[in-house]
Amino acid sequence: MILNGKTLSEKRLNLLKEEIEESGIHPSLATVLVGEDPASQMYVRMKHKACEKVGITSVRAELPAEATTAEVLATVQKLNDDPDVSGILVQLPLPPQVDTQAVIDAVSPEKDVDGFHPVSIGRLYSGHPELVPCTPQGIMTMLAEYGIEIAGKNAVVVGRSVDVGRPMAALLLNADATVTICHSRTRDLTRIMQQADILVSGIGKARFVTGEMVKEGAVVIDVGINHDENGKLCGDVDFDSVVGKASAITPVPGGVGPMTIATLMENTLKAARARSCNPAQ
Ligand SMILES: Nc1nc2c(c(=O)[nH]1)N[C@@H](CN(C=O)c1ccc(C(=O)N[C@@H](CCC(=O)O)C(=O)O)cc1)CN2
DSSP, rough: OOOOHHHHHHHHHHHHHHHHHHHHHOEEEEEEEEEEOOOHHHHHHHHHHHHHHTTOEEEEEEEEEOOOOHHHHHHHHHHHHOOOEEEEEEESSOTTTHHHHHHHHOOOOOOOOTTTTHHHHHHHHOOSSSEEEEEEEHHHHHHTTOOOOOTTTTEEOOOOTTTTTHHHHHHHTTOOOEEEOOOOOOOSHHHHHOSSSSSOSSSOOOBBOOGSOOOOTTTEEEEEEEEESSSOEEOOOOOOHTTOOEEEESSSSSSHHEEEEEEEEHHHHHHHHHHOOOOOO
């Protein structure tokens, strides 16, 4: 079974549009883009397009590639203080001179629609998530929508990044999977991957995961955004060699990526709802 993130995200966005119309709430998302990285520019454009589709107001802050940490922090602070903004998204990666963690820490936890703030991460790891990072939450939505059971399964997450690997592991743990996180220093990586009922790869190596690394019937989730030697977009998973072995697999493109955007829209409504209950925030 191929898990179609493109179709599913469209379905979720249509539902969200209705929900927003009926809610009487006016969510708004502010994006912060520093520099002119073409991929980041494209992702930000996709986010604004999704906002338009579902009825979320969106505003953009753009800073030059040479912006300092202080300048980015001042932009975030302005958005924190703006009562018309319900969610703030700082597009990553930031240029090397900017202190990324300081910027993440500066976003008000109530507006942290990316779910990267330490408060959001703490809530997630304590088993009481509120705003959860969009890519892993999008994967959980996908698993639920396709009726894939998680409780009691062996889940292996390859990659320990703050935006994908770590929150993914926490979500799977909260859903009662037995979770192993692998990383660059993991020994016997192939043997561990072969034991996975659910395998999530977010390591950023083009077509690294091949058929012999995957257990028969495994669910394989590909978070990779890579380009192969011909410049073609591809994931971490060698789709052609894995598709025959997996019981379910996400393609790249058209798998996890669109779910990231749909989840961002859902998080923005969630943040706006919380503010409407507690306008003093
Ligand atoms: N602040 C954040 N920065 C980044 C995040 C994030 O969640 N928050 N994630 C990634 C990039 N990203 C969103 O920002 C993202 C990546 C890919 C897609 C997507 O839909 N990709 C398409 C293919 C698009 C193409 O043609 O290249 C797909 O997979 O089908 C959406 C969002 C890093 N930064």
